[in-house]
Amino acid sequence: MQTKVAVYGTGTIGSSWAALFAARGCNVRMYDLLPEAREAGFGKMRAALRSLFPREEETHEFRAALARVEIAATPEELLRDTEFIQESVVERYPVKREAHETIERFARPDAVIASSSSGLLAHRMQEGLARPERFLVAHPFNPPHLIPLVELVPGPRTNEDALAQAHAFYTALGKVPVVLRKEIPGHIANRIAAAVWRETIDLVASGAASLEDVDKALCAGPGLRWAFMGQHLTYHLNGGPGGYANFFAHFGPALESYMADLVTWTEVPAAARAEVLRQMEDSVRGKSIPEMEAWRDERLAKLVEVLYAREKEAVAHVR
Numbered sequence: 055m056q057t058k059v060a061v062y063g064t065g066t067i068g069s070s071w072a073a074l075f076a077a078r079g080c081n082v083r084m085y086d087l088l089p090e091a092r093e094a095g096f097g098k099m100r101a102a103l104r105s106l107f108p109r110e111e112e113t114h115e116f117r118a119a120l121a122r123v124e125i126a127a128t129p130e131e132l133l134r135d136t137e138f139i140q141e142s143v144v145e146r147y148p149v150k151r152e153a154h155e156t157i158e159r160f161a162r163p164d165a166v167i168a169s170s171s172s173g174l175l176a177h178r179m180q181e182g183l184a185r186p187e188r189f190l191v192a193h194p195f196n197p198p199h200l201i202p203l204v205e206l207v208p209g210p211r212t213n214e215d216a217l218a219q220a221h222a223f224y225t226a227l228g229k230v231p232v233v234l235r236k237e238i239p240g241h242i243a244n245r246i247a248a249a250v251w252r253e254t255i256d257l258v259a260s261g262a263a264s265l266e267d268v269d270k271a272l273c274a275g276p277g278l279r280w281a282f283m284g285q286h287l288t289y290h291l292n293g294g295p296g297g298y299a300n301f302f303a304h305f306g307p308a309l310e311s312y313m314a315d316l317v318t319w320t321e322v323p324a325a326a327r328a329e330v331l332r333q334m335e336d337s338v339r340g341k342s343i344p345e346m347e348a349w350r351d352e353r354l355a356k357l358v359e360v361l362y363a364r365e366k367e368a369v370a371h372v373r
């Protein structure tokens with residue numbers, strides 16, 4: 055069975071989701087409040103889809119995937135008989151509320167409603183829903199058509215069945231779902247990012263190393279392992295035959311002494327911000343953002359190909 059998916063909101067995230075859903079065999083309808091955003095979103099979806107079938111000429115697979123995507127003119131048309139709804143409207147509670155009310159009005163009662171929200175709380179979005187048990191947050195990393203992670207955050211009223219369906223659906227798409235057992239700001243990945251960001255700012259601002267060297271130390275060192283092993287497994291292996299317990303015993307005290315030396319501010323100091331901005335400007339002088347984005351996306355696509363090739367064969371279905 056090919057899942058019928060509705061993409062509600064066709065900005066940066068919705069259009070990228072639509073490309074991924076279509077590439078993996080789903081039938082996709084896209085809708086946005088603004089007709090011009092629907093057209094623009096379709097264009098962005100097409101470009102993202104094209105990057106998932108990277109050949110000079112348009113392949114049969116690309117054309118078949120493109121044919122699976124339609125723009126819906128109304129929410130009713132969008133939601134008719136869809137099994138899975140990926141909501142990606144503007145990140146504000148009142149906007150989400152209005153979108154969710156419309157979705158509930160026209161969606162099948164058994165459809166899963168997944169919100170791409172980066173930071174709004176699932177329990178607040180569930181307030182006032184007629185079927186809160188079918189709702190959860192499914193937070194992707196940008197761009198969702200390339201980066202596998204999706205963080206699933208059930209609210210207190212989400213039922214096990216909806217969570218299991220969402221988990222199975224994203225897994226079948228080749229995504230890597232993780233589940234939050236409680237709602238916390240920043241979910242998992244952005245909290246880790248915040249901790250690393252703070253330290254990388256301080257390393258530059260305190261004069262310990264240049265911005266370029268701090269970024270190099272991250273991506274030519276730990277970043278390579280982080281692409282396929284998390285911090286815990288990395289340290290389990292660093293512990294040798296004695297594993298993680300040995301790592302705690304032998305390397306833990308040294309790392310704890312570094313922890314005592316880490317910065318703990320919770321607002322970026324103005325001087326630190328000015329210094330990283332100055333060094334970043336020097337570092338990228340003469341390179342345009344689109345040029346660097348193309349460079350990034352090409353490398354990202356190659357990495358994903360190497361690390362996640364098997365999942366590409368999967369065809370998504372809800373159950």
Ligand SMILES: NC(=O)c1ccc[n+]([C@@H]2O[C@H](COP(=O)([O-])OP(=O)(O)OC[C@H]3O[C@@H](n4cnc5c(N)ncnc54)[C@H](O)[C@@H]3O)[C@@H](O)[C@H]2O)c1
Pocket residue numbers: 062063064065066067068085086087088091141142143144145149152153170171172173193194195196
């Ligand atoms: N941009 C990111 O890096 C990123 C990453 C992960 C998650 N997200 C989340 O994805 C969601 C969308 O973010 P985005 O960056 O794509 O925003 P965006 O501004 O690019 O797109 C939002 C779209 O929603 C439409 N919209 C607004 N109200 C609507 C309504 N009532 N009905 C239908 N459409 C409506 C707008 O016209 C717009 O096209 C947010 O919740 C955001 O937190 C964003």
